[in-house]
Amino acid sequence: MDQADSLRHHGDVDAEPGLLDFAVNVQGSGPPAWLRDRLVATLDGLGRYPAAAHDARARHGVAERHGRRPEEVLVLAGSAEGFALLPALQPRLAAVVHPGFTEPEAALRDAGVPVVRVLTSEADGHRLRPDEVPAAADLVVVGNPTNPTGVLHPAADVRALAAPGRVLVVDEAFADAVPGEPETLARDADVPGLLVFRSLTKTWALAGLRAGYALGAPDLLARLAAPRPPWPVSTPALEAVIACSSPAAVEESRLAADALALARAEQAERLAAIPGVTVLPGQAPYLLLRLPDGHGAPVRAALRDAGIAVRRGDTFPGLGPDHVRVAVRPALQVARLVAALADALTAVAA
Structure with missing residues (x-):
């Protein structure tokens, strides 16, 4: 291979x-019965294009869930779409922390972006060491908890990766599976250049639907979304984001x-x-x-x-x-x- x-x-x-x-x-x-019912209820509307108002409701629900503003939310067709969009940020050098989810590196390399791997070590429990990330990297990608090691990095160590002129992408696809989400950066609106990707795939068994979102500054989200086609997120996926962001969910x-x-x-x-x-x-x-x-x-x-x-x-x-x-x-x-x-x-x- x-x-x-x-x-x-x-x-x-x-x-x-x-x-x-x-x-x-x-x-x-598959999703729980109550969520399945919400999704089924959208089927009669599939003859219409996904509505901007529906997307706005989804962004509002996510914002309420994480203490953010709706304009700091970008609904995605799964967090994998967010990784596919990373080349739109036009990084000069990307650093990807490994072992980790490989799709970010694959998307960046496919677009011709130079990538350096920052390897954690099993000998010290795959601990994240921010000082090992090259200073020249203007895009850094790290998972928290990391897939496949399952290591949950201290939020302070992840924040330490932020730097002027750098975009820091934190893959929190599994954050909601850790009790209390103790090291999440989803609420950290004040960290410069921070993008947090979240997925609904794992907890809610929605792998076939493709639903997730990104959190970040509005101008950064706009750059990320620039190459997207019209109506990138389906009506059922928008409804899933709304449903799974509710207090009950x-x-x-x-x-x-x-x-x-x-x-x-x-x-x-x-x-x-x-x-x-x-x-x-x-x-x-x-x-x-x-x-x-x-x-x-x-x-x-x-x-x-x-x-x-x-x-x-x-x-x-x-x-x-x-x-x-x-x-x-x-x-x-x-x-x-x-x-x-x-x-x-x-x-x-x-």
Whole structure:
């Protein structure tokens, strides 16, 4: 797999139909009933173009949710659209913190933007070190919590990446899955050059709908949005943003995050009990595992033969073939993973 293919590899490629899916970090197979009803109610209006008033309602709802002004919100067709738009900012040098979500780097490289990788180290828990980012970088991208390590960086360390003349992009796609969202910068309207990307895909199981948003200064959002076509966000996606920004939905996601944290801790304990499996520290709705040297590829193949999909780690810069990422799943599914993983490791070792 060459560099370009590696950057474009995502968990949905690993999760073929019929496999028990630990590769994709979406919670559940679809949105809750109340949200589904809201989306279905938009279908009768699909003969009309998405309305500016609908977009305004979505921006207002997001603004209320994060203590921002509506003009500081840009509704996106998923946060991945925001990454695809980054070249519109015309950076001279982009720095991308890795291991991390690879789509920002892929989009920048496709547009001919020079990219430098800033690698965190497993030896110190993949801690973010702002002083390692080149001063010449006028665009910096970091995830918080980072995918795939699950590390939640202190907000102060992330803010330290901001600098005059620099755009700081913080990917908070999984922030609402961490109880209390303790290190979010979503409310930080005073940080110069800050863009925060949020996704509704994971918590609300809306991967097929494509819904998210960006938070930032109005002039910065205008630059980001300049190349967009007319009506870039569908009517159902706008409705999803409105619905998921309501106080009731935010409370539901808070309770879900609490439950997810408990499930994550239990899953980490069960996986760590398997001889040869190292569970790396993290706080996201997925876990990064390190397997014994040389075991990664054959173990992943054995798991696939057992009907289980996990996310390969070697397509993330800074990780190797013996890293795998697994989503947090219900206890019965975890039991199946634990048994299959233990069997696979035993078979490969033999």
